[in-house]
Amino acid sequence: MAGVLAELPDSVLQLTYLVAGILFIQGLRDMTHPRTATRGNKISSAGMFLAVVVTILWFEILSPLVLGAGLFLGGAIGAWLAVTVETTEMPQLVGLFNGFGGGASAVVAGAELIDVLASGGSLSMGLTATASIAGIIGTVTFWGSLVAAGKLHGVVGDSPVSGTTGHAIKAVFLVVAVAAGLYLVVQPSFLGQVPLASWVPSYWVLVGAASVLGVFLVVSIGGADMPVVIALLNSYSGLAAATTGFVLNNTVLIIAGTLVGASGLILTVIMCESMNRSLTNVLFGGLGGGDDDSEDMEEIYEGNITETSPEEVEMLLDTADRVVIVPGYGMAVGQAQHAVAELASLLEDNGVNVEFGIHPVAGRMPGHMNALLAEADVSYEKMRELEEINPTFSQSDVVIVTGANDVVNPKANEDSDSPIAGMPVLNVADAQTVIVNKRSLSPGFSGIPNPLFAKDNTSMLFGDAKESMQSLVNEYKDGR
Template sequence: MNSMIINIFYLVAALLFVLGIKGLTRPKTAVKGNRMAAVGMLVAIVVTLLDKQVINYELVGIGLLIGAAIGVIMATRVQMTSMPQMVAILNGLGGGASLGVAAASYFTVMGSGLSGATLIIANSSIMLAVLIGTVTFSGSAVAFGKLQEILPGQAIGFSGMKFVNLALLVGALITSFFLVTGAADVTTFALLIGLALVLGVTLVMPIGGADMPVVIALLNSYSGIAAAAAGFIMGNNVLIVSGALVGASGIILTQIMCVAMNRSLLNVLFGKMAEAGADTIDADEVYKGKVKSSNADEVSMMLEGAERVVIVPGFGLAMAQAQHAVRELADTLESRGVTVEFAIHPVAGRMPGHMNVLLAEAEVDYDSMKTMEQSNPNFSKTDVAIVIGANDVTNPMAREDKGCPIYGMPILNVDQAQNVVIVKRSLSPGFAGLPNPLFAKDNAVMLFGDGKQAIMDLTAALHEAA
């Protein structure tokens, strides 16, 4: 196929990627945006396969069949509650693919007889793809392990670990320098991969569960940068463009998440919350004699006189898979003329947009999903706020206690509602390891139990009282 025609189709694919990302910025257009991006990827794949540079169509066909089979299984069997884990795995696979391309290109360049500036330029792209791709691969594997609870979710490390990371990074850069100049061999190349693998692990291990949304967004950006570097190696324009888009959007999303947590990226990467978040505040002092337990019947009586109810979903909702039960509760309330909205904090789940995806799966109306900025001014006019498994993002300490690790983090001001119902298994702390004074407020009651069952019991109580 003519190179000009190939590039025209690549431009079409890139345009579809841009429109797809734009569509993903809003819940109403997210499905359409996802489909446009998928069509763009299909165009890119087909055009690449028609390029005469393809050496062996049989191997490519086998790879496509295996990849398609894995993709179909993942798409049909992975629950929405496990979407963060799947995103982590996909980030890692993207990094691993870039590493594979870079490794193959390195051995090709070694035997090509290139020298001078041409060799330096070629090896620079290769080493960039190797370093970033490998870090993404091993870092994403650790993130998956934490999210899947194969590894402990809390920060794992030791004082001075940042210096170990710095030493690994410096070692990887020095090794890359020798490889770029052609003054090294295969052993040095293997050493670079080993250093990068360890660096990916040591970078993510000290980061606790509270920072997983930031980590996932950042690893997503890494995978895009690695893909762009692989595109330079292969001379593939669409891979360069798509990788750059993913890298840029991932960085932007990372920054948005950091702003939502009122923390810098360096603060997250070096695990400052984990270090400062030791439970220095006595939970007994916060809760003793102040927490009021309730039941479904009592809460249903509270809801009978409500005109406006705001539901605040958190990771506990995802763990209990209570999204459908929550939708049924909202439908029941709305059938009685109650205004129901969902207040969603940017980092309420384990990845950006996690709560929106879960609620959309349960066919919750997009217009009823409100951002933190939209919700906070209206909590004072809310009769009942129902918090389901959202802990740190509703903790008043972030607003009031200058000495606590989450101070300054924007939160949902649910404590300003006339009545607050907290659905939770126990008084256990959130990812930050802090007690939540919201549980002890005069206008708050605890509805202890499994999130899904508690909401189902509440909906049943409302029907019985009708």
């Protein structure tokens, strides 16, 4: 079959790439809405399957048997990950996907340089320039994504060096990587055709310097900013793939990489706007509490915390006409979405108007809460975005905050010196009664106390999200 494909005119290959590109675009378009996201994923996968199979067979890279075995193995690994990886660990998985995509781009770019020289060809300035760019971006993406995934998984801690020292290290290794890339570009042009061993060290110096740069770019960024970092690294992986497409002169790789790069960058901008922070501040600032946070917590919380129980919350819900549920990362960790959905269903059966207030950066990745609630069969029509739900809190009888912290912290509006100052938050304190379900009074990713917990209309329901919500469900059922 491979021989037959190779005998066809090149226009057939380009037409196949065009079809694959159209499938990518349509799939990405469908992914913009939850109802069509699954279909979009399937369409995009079909486009990638078409592009990979045709490319490998057309250029006779692998035999059909080896190709089939590779597709089967890769599909089996993907299916295993889909079944075994928890939703709360999905950001780490996305980070690893980004990293391996960037790493592959760097390896393929270097392999193409070796292949050209080994076959007796000449290294053009365009080839070496694009290979250098792909090498730097791809390597930075690989190591940066590994660090980001490690931070999200709790196996990578804070940076061992100060901010100033870290910035200096990044600057030094960026200069080294760029210098190695420039040397690689000018060497074939000004020195003529050079032996393989003469230029290879410069590419590996580039890769080595970019590796250190990738680690230090991410290791100094706090956990609260990891969703933004993951989105940015997603964009990097797309840019690396697109640049590698120029290295290989492969149209479909350029299209796919450009789409990934653009969508990742758009998502990064949206998330930064949702946090009211600039990308520069995320990369070089970082969220985190100051040294006086423990004193602030004692001053805010001491003597001001009202604790409640599922029995008391059930009595409040008995008289409520409108209830808003605000989910957060704690709900995801506790896998409480099904109990929350059951509570919402019971309330609606009793004539209560129930809605969900969703903050765009709640959890550890965009759409995290939406995906969890949809998994529990909560209707998308019940999920309200921040701008839509905020004006209605004052008309709400009860707001149940389960596992959220920073996204409902009024300090963002009240304290101009707070690390989250100006960040759009859900104004749950405007409701008549607020029930906050958390394990403890510990701070969120920002590391600062939350005055909401000490407000007169707030009661704390301490405990695991799943156990607390299930207890509330049971109490509500018993009261019917």
